[in-house]
Amino acid sequence: MGFDISSDRYSILATPVGMSEQSPLPTIAQASDPLVMEKGTRQERENNGEPQYVITRSGRYSIRWHLLRELDYKLYTKPSKEYILIPVLARSPATLFRFWQPRLDDSPPAWSLDDLYIGGSEISAAELMDHFEGEPTISEWLFAPHSENKKDYCSADTNGSLVWGAASPGHRAITTQELIINEGHVLQFKLSVGCGESQQQQQSCSSEDSGVTLQYSLDGGVTGWQLVRDSCLPGTSPDPDCIPYSYHPQSIFKADIYSHWTRITVPLPEKTWASTTQLRWVQETVGHGSKTIPWSLDDVYVGDPCPEHCHGHGDCLAAQCVCDEGFIGESCLPVPSASSPLPTSLVDGFEAGIEANWLEISGGGVGLGCNSLAPYGHGKHLYFSGCGTRHAITKDMDARRASKIMFVLRIGSHDNTPSCYVNLGDPQRALDKGVILQYTINNGIIWNTINVHDPLDFRKARRVAYSLPYEAKRYGIQLRWWQPDHDGTNTDHWAIDNVEIVL
Ligand SMILES: [Ca+2]
Numbered sequence: 001m002g003f004d005i006s007s008d009r010y011s012i013l014a015t016p017v018g019m020s021e022q023s024p025l026p027t028i029a030q031a032s033d034p035l036v037m038e039k040g041t042r043q044e045r046e047n048n049g050e051p052q053y054v055i056t057r058s059g060r061y062s063i064r065w066h067l068l069r070e071l072d073y074k075l076y077t078k079p080s081k082e083y084i085l086i087p088v089l090a091r092s093p094a095t096l097f098r099f100w101q102p103r104l105d106d107s108p109p110a111w112s113l114d115d116l117y118i119g120g121s122e123i124s125a126a127e128l129m130d131h132f133e134g135e136p137t138i139s140e141w142l143f144a145p146h147s148e149n150k151k152d153y154c155s156a157d158t159n160g161s162l163v164w165g166a167a168s169p170g171h172r173a174i175t176t177q178e179l180i181i182n183e184g185h186v187l188q189f190k191l192s193v194g195c196g197e198s199q200q201q202q203q204s205c206s207s208e209d210s211g212v213t214l215q216y217s218l219d220g221g222v223t224g225w226q227l228v229r230d231s232c233l234p235g236t237s238p239d240p241d242c243i244p245y246s247y248h249p250q251s252i253f254k255a256d257i258y259s260h261w262t263r264i265t266v267p268l269p270e271k272t273w274a275s276t277t278q279l280r281w282v283q284e285t286v287g288h289g290s291k292t293i294p295w296s297l298d299d300v301y302v303g304d305p306c307p308e309h310c311h312g313h314g315d316c317l318a319a320q321c322v323c324d325e326g327f328i329g330e331s332c333l334p335v336p337s338a339s340s341p342l343p344t345s346l347v348d349g350f351e352a353g354i355e356a357n358w359l360e361i362s363g364g365g366v367g368l369g370c371n372s373l374a375p376y377g378h379g380k381h382l383y384f385s386g387c388g389t390r391h392a393i394t395k396d397m398d399a400r401r402a403s404k405i406m407f408v409l410r411i412g413s414h415d416n417t418p419s420c421y422v423n424l425g426d427p428q429r430a431l432d433k434g435v436i437l438q439y440t441i442n443n444g445i446i447w448n449t450i451n452v453h454d455p456l457d458f459r460k461a462r463r464v465a466y467s468l469p470y471e472a473k474r475y476g477i478q479l480r481w482w483q484p485d486h487d488g489t490n491t492d493h494w495a496i497d498n499v500e501i502v503l
């Protein structure tokens with residue numbers, strides 16, 4: 001609703017359910033506590049001490065208005081959400097509220113109001129922090145079916161974490177109470193999916209549907225639960241809010257890369273900003289025969305973000321970083337150490353296995369699957385044919401003086417040999433079967449794209465070279481080669497060789 005400043009005085013009035021029919025006032029949303037807002041001026045406030053805006057409450061026939069909150073116009077030059085606890089005394093069956101701008105002489109600031117809601121039992125929490133040193137409490141969590149609190153799950157000193165074991169299939173979930181999520185808020189948590197499973201079981205394609213999905217709802221699930229992060233990919237982008245060149249998968253976490261405890265930081269997207277947001281982690285395990293992958297959750301934090309997301313090397317707690325060992329400062333930068341400095345280069349032809357400066361290789365290994373990457377590559381290469389995530393990530397590097405990234409890439413082959421095959425039948429998905437080169441300055445919380453390699457251009461091995469972007473020339477960056485989409489072990493193979501990150 002809007003307020004025209006040309007007339008003298010405006011108010012919004014609401015009556016509670018069951019209020020007297022003598023009242024001419026409209027009912028708003030089953031409210032038990034109606035509101036009125038009035039108008040006024042800064043000058044007047046300065047002249048006579050009246051607040052500029054007040055929200056007041058009153059008994060039904062009372063003539064005295066009590067101040068709830070002054071809404072200073074300087075704080076609302078941009079629309080923003082406001083939450084005001086209704087005091088106990090105002091929780092009567094006949095309370096009026098008003099929004100009020102006191103009388104004006106000259107040009108007052110115009111104002112408007114929208115999305116008014118009066119009701120609820122309590123104001124949602126704006127922050128959530130739980131280390132699960134005991135069972136989840138009802139003030140923070142709604143349900144946690146099939147979970148139990150265990151200490152030292154997955155060989156870590158967890159002080160207790162919530163564990164969904166292998167023995168109880170079904171709807172395995174935990175749901176928060178309603179939270180106030182504002183712009184800039186982050187969600188951070190630690191997750192382990194399939195701890196103790198053998199590598200072979202983790203790679204089993206039949207476990208594809210046993211990931212833990214992170215979802216949200218603004219209405220208690222009435223209109224369903226949506227992914228907190230849908231995928232943003234170069235070809236198909238289901239999320240309309242995708243930022244160009246910021247590619248990432250959807251918020252589903254599987255055993256292939258989350259089997260060890262992993263800290264996950266999610267800057268909460270605009271679609272989750274509300275005063276009634278609930279978050280839910282859920283694993284749906286289907287009936288008999290299917291394997292139930294155990295998982296565990298710990299150290300959940302929802303609230304204001306930390307500086308630079310602690311560069312991905314610290315826990316964010318109440319907007320303050322608690323840095324991992326080897327990282328210091330308010331944003332957890334790596335300690336420049338003379339004894340173990342970060343590597344300044346990475347050169348790998350994969351002839352003698354995998355070089356030490358790779359952090360994580362998933363869905364791939366050293367082999368000859370794509371025959372030869374001649375004439376640019378020779379012998380063995382890093383070959384990807386796994387059924388889950390396919391990526392290769394470097395360790396943190398000192399790239400302050402690095403200038404070039406070079407490598408040889410092949411995606412499938414023109415003659416489509418069985419071990420080096422790419423299926424481009426679906427043109428929309430074809431680009432997502434390409435390989436994206438990205439860098440991160442925060443241990444993978446946000447990946448920045450250097451380039452997308454289209455399979456159409458790489459069915460023959462090609463050597464590519466990039467200048468390192470200026471923003472990536474720093475102490476503590478990682479690079480990732482990532483194929484976002486593929487159809488499983490029999491297809492969409494790719495390989496890299498002769499990787500060089502050099503001065
Ligand atoms: Ca814990």
Ligand SMILES: [Ca+2]
Binds near residue numbers: 350351377378379498
């Ligand atoms: Ca080689």
